[in-house]
Amino acid sequence: MTETLQQLPPVGPTEPGEPPRIGPDPARWRRVRIGSGMLRNLLRPSNLIVLVCVLLVAYFVLVPLLYLLYGTFYDGRTITFRFFEEAYSAVGLTEMWRNTLMYAIGSTVLSVTIGTTLAYLTVRTDIPFKGLIFATALIPLVVPGILNTIAWIFLLSPRIGIINSWLEPIFGAGAINIYSIGGMIFVEGLGSTPLVFLLMYAAFRSMDPALEESALMSGASLWRTVRTVTLPLVRPALYTCALIMLVSGLESFEVPALLGIPVNEWVLTSRIWEALGHFPPRTGEAGAIATTLLVIAAAGVLWQSRLQRKSRAFQTVSGKGFRPRPMELGKAKPFVLTGLLLYFAIAVVLPLLTLIYASLQPYYQVPSRASLSALTLDNYRDLVSDGPSVNAIVNSFSLSLTAATCVMFLVAVVAWVVIRTNLFGRNILDSLTFLPLMIPGLVLGVSLLYVYLRFPLPIYATWWILLIAYFTKSIPIGMRYASASMYQIGGELEESANTSGATWWQTFRWVTLPLLFPGLLGGWIYLVVGLIRELSASLLLYSPGNEVISVRIWEMWSDGSFTEIAAFGMVMVGVLMVLVLIARKLGANIGVGLK
Amino acid sequence: MSTQVTVKDGRLAVEGLVKTFKSSKGEAEDVVRAVDDVSLSVEPGRLLTLLGPSGCGKTTTLRCVAGLEHPNQGEIAVGERVLFSSSKGVRLPANQRGLGMVFQSYAIWPHMNVRKNVSFPLRARRGKDRLSRKEITERADRALAVVQLDHLATRPATDLSGGQQQRLALARALVMQPPLLLLDEPLSNLDAKLREDMRFELKRLQRDLGVTTVYVTHDQVEALAMSDVIAVMSNGKVEQMGRPTDIYNNPRSRFVADFVGTTNLIAGEVESREGDRYVVTTPQGRLAARSPGDLATGAQVIVSVRPEHIQVAEGEASTSAPGVWNGTIANRAFLGDAVDHLVSVGDFTVRTRCNPSIRFSRDSAVHLTFPSEHCSLLPA
Structure with missing residues (x-):
């Protein structure tokens, strides 16, 4: 294996002045294509983590978009513009x-x-x-x-x-x-x-x-x-x-x-x-x-x-x-x-x-x-015994906390790959994380409907499809927070861990992640707050029993329960207020950024 | 101070090291040879300095030894252990080389306290090398004691002053008793006064511990003061390697003479030769110089003379022997411990440095004496 390595072009060019690129020897990736130790190399834990993160981003971002185009331009028999004609021949x-x-x-x-x-x-x-x-x-x-x-x-x-x-x-x-x-x-x-x-x-x-x-x-x-x-x-x-x-x-x-x-x-x-x-x-x-x-x-x-x-x-x-x-x-x-x-x-x-x-x-x-x-105070009292509303609060929190936590971990690794390594395709990865920003919530909802109506994964009309939507929607903002804080960490802080004998995973866990933590926390809170308010994607993807807070408000509005909405809304405002105040107390930087 | 932290003997041998980068222009063909066939060797316990201007390849060389850059060619070994060899296909990753390194920014982890920082290399050990918690604390505190920071062990690392952070970084590099210590401009972030103190402190510590050290700096004063051996680098190549006095007194190239210390470079032509003694004709007058090299009559040369070696005396010279020139004082600068005179000889300006008690006023006529043993002949 090592014999073949030496004949390969020089690896890891660092432009003078650029932040140094270090880590689990990203150059190894190029080698992987040749040589017999391919599988062993690929299975190194550090490479596996990176690989999984890359695949996750690609899956969550690209699949809905491809399915949307597929469902729009293909009617089961041929490629067609029929749906456009239908949509645009409508009156008004x-x-x-x-x-x-x-x-x-x-x-x-x-x-x-x-x-x-x-x-x-x-x-x-x-x-x-x-x-x-x-x-x-x-x-x-x-x-x-x-x-x-x-x-x-x-x-x-x-x-x-x-x-x-x-x-x-x-x-x-x-x-x-x-x-x-x-x-x-x-x-x-x-x-x-x-x-x-x-x-x-x-x-x-x-x-x-x-x-x-x-x-x-x-x-x-x-x-x-x-x-x-x-x-x-x-x-x-x-x-x-x-x-x-x-x-x-x-x-x-x-x-x-x-x-x-x-x-x-x-x-x-x-x-x-x-x-x-x-x-x-x-x-x-x-x-x-x-x-x-x-x-x-x-x-x-x-x-x-x-x-x-x-x-x-x-x-x-x-x-x-x-x-x-x-x-x-x-x-x-x-x-x-x-x-x-x-x-x-x-x-x-x-x-x-x-x-x-x-x-x-x-x-x-x-x-x-x-x-x-x-x-x-009857409205507030009734709220406590109103099953669907309580359920919606539980759902909103479980969904947004899970999605925000997973996304922040994912983007921490992705930001590290994009900024610290010279892995092939890292710029594409960077652009991928940016893509969901262009997908309006309603479009994301439609796309995911397409995917999981046809995809043999039994998550249609479950809590999980909402989680996927929230996850996808959160990637760009999470990435902005993670890469901004990654840029603030000097490369030498990681290099010194490396020369101290630490493996990639030790370095990431003991040095990179703790240093990123304040930035990640800011992003995490911003995501939680944003996801609790999310309506348009949730509205297309929820199923009875899986309502979230904003969907529940929508339902109550349709039912004409105006005063109950107000009470429910005030509870929501209170909760979000507490979250925002905690964020400010922690000094987390929230607010500035794309929607 | 004691040698409580014992260090393994390490001889560093670097052979034919080459490291190229793609040019920042983005052209695929453009390749910069940042390190161009560098060979070095450092005896156990000695301190080698890589000296040169920014961009000369000294830091890249150091990072290749550390394992943070992957060289294209060459061999790096510490003692019997080969760290990198392009011919044998060996490339140990940085975290398996077990070398100590101090970074220019110190790279002190701000989220850990002083002891946590120092003990990190010990805590990172895995498998059968794993140490007990007690042993980790003991060894970390011993390393802290060596740099006199033991009383601050539980402080947050960010509370330390610049000088203390620098010593903390040093303790962290020494805690795993590395065979080789790598220092990347460790003093450049300190203020002038502290830098001078730390220079001696660092040298004393290195000698006490007997750890083989590679030191990177662009500061020639630092290099002269600290090194056993200096390697002057330029454009990715080692221009000259030798003891500090050799480098200073007998530079072998124009670059070395110019970069290390201040010097006068006077262009001329070899007029005659007798053994290692030469007489050189220059447009300003004749000079007697010495050179171990073999130069033919008529060869174009450059004479390098340090300002402090030129004697300045009042009035015109009474002799026309080589090495004595007449001139007038063009300018004077008082430096505290010395005084510099710029002396015009024709349209050429010679810089001289003498004891501050000697002062000539502007435009006064003087004559300069260039001792032949201090005039080095360099290829033009």
Whole structure:
């Protein structure tokens, strides 16, 4: 064996300046193809672990996509575009596209405008209550989209909306109708503003304040400085951010489902849902729309990651870590402050108060002296004895904890392979982990349906199919956390373990994993929080008895148990709040990142 | 301090080591020979320094010995044990070589305390080499005592100062009593004062323990102060290997003369020769020089003279013998323990260094004396 080795090309080229690549001798992989000790080599524990991880990623990411394409373009007999024809010959196609675009673009404009303004005010001006802005940034982590949408229905429904009832004496009944494209844009835009805030906050922070200060010294006014210096500098970040929002608007399901479907305003995601709601389900048609959505989302994500690479080049202008003197708002301060408080009241206080109020009512009614004196905890009491709800909580936790834990271990190994070794194909592996980011939740659900309806693994309609969906969905975000922390660990820390006589597995367990732990923990909590809120994939894959929290809320909404939803939602908010607070206490970095 | 940590004897022999990298340009054909046919040998208990500018291949050579890089060709052996041999098809992985290594960044694991860091190599042993917990603690504490860190054994490693971390890394490298100790610029992260103290400390420890050591540095002062043998490297090759005084006083190439210490390099032509004594004509005047080499009359050469070997005296010279030049003081720099004069001889500038009590003012006329025993002849 060793004889053949020496004739092979040099192994393990390390570019000077690159982090050193070390470990279980990845070069061995190339040798494996030749030589008689192939099996023994392959069966080394370190190689086995790496191999298993690579296969897992490939399986979870590629199989659903291939099955989706297979089911969409193959009708059992031939390759066909029939399903596309069916999907696109449906009535109201132009309207659906118009709705989809208006909804995605509208909510993006709204969230990017508000989010960027908030970020700038927080980073660079002397506005008070900065803590308040940060508090609002955590809200979407704890109030899931479906709950937020329901809260807004309580507020702005033409029939039962609280605000509409207040406005009735002046403007007449149903002055503002949340069931409209405008309403959808409003709720989705407000809901995704905090993510824009976090992304733009990072962008503004990395900008050298001296650039702005020198513009001021040159005699420019504050507004002129913002326009001619600040905005051009953060433009790449701004574009990236807008694209992320656009894609997430296209993919979002809760808002179009709850606010659009009742008034026949369709978008791509709600059409997929509708196609699957027929009996028998029109899976081909759903697949055709899902493929379309996949292509658009993939294009958006790829474009965005290209922009992000560019914006990183832009960020080399970042200066030293000194605290810049904040810009004075001067006379504008009271107005800006009023705007900020108004935003806080509308985006955070109103929906939450509405939910709390609703959860304390025996049946849903617009607040009045009578209703406020009849507050009751009955809904919470009933919740404890409501089997399906308790079951949903158990399911949500078992699923998200299991998926997050497995994913974080997997991506730790994968990040190690990608960053520390020069294994053949590691770049492909890196791209694979990125792929699920392009798959909208609903599309993932459709794909997994395809796979496990046909695949001889008996997991269709079980807890396991949900676990697979959660697992797949978590890989990209987990990978971001793991590779970011892997880059922060100097290669010498592992090399010194290696020269100390430790095997690959000893090094990984005793040195790499403990050092990665804070980063992995941050990712883990972020994943758990995100998975507990997940709705669109779960909705397609759950089966009676396997409901998760968000699905249970969806069911209760369909049953019209409004006050019970509010109580259930408040419990969920409480739980997520505790998780987020624990994360903050542990100093884990959560929040910034793709959706 | 004592030799409580006994170390096995180790002779390092490196033969014909070659290590290539693909060029960063990404062209498949472009191959950089980072280590180009390097042969070294270090006697047991001696300290060899690999000295050279960054990118000369010294660290790559060290990493090849450690097993962190895989050479393309050559042979590496410690004592009787072959660690790598391209002809015999031997390549021991780093974790089976049992060598001690101190990294430039120290690579102290921040999630372990001081004792855990030191005992790691012992805890990593498997199978029949496994040690009892008691023995592990004892041996770790003994290694810590050697570097005088035993009182900090239970502290988190991140609490240590730079100098202490450096000693901790050293203790960790010594705890498994390696036959060979590898040091990769271990002092470069310390501040100047501490670096000088640690230089002596490290040398004393190495001599007390009698551990064969390979030391990588780009700092020539460090190399001269610490080494038994210096190998000056450039472009992946060993330019010259020898005792520090040899390297300093009798450099064999222009590169070595220039890189180790400060020197004046004066180009000229051999005028006449008598045994090992030569007379060289330069555009500035004639010089008497010595060289063990065989150089013909008329050969182009470079004369290397250290600034501190040139004598400066007031006024014009009264002789026209070789090695005495007239010049004027162009500039002066006071360095504390010495004073440098830049002396213009025609359009050439000679750097001299003398005792700070000797000071000439600018533009004053002086004459320089170049002692022939300090003028080395190098191939041009």
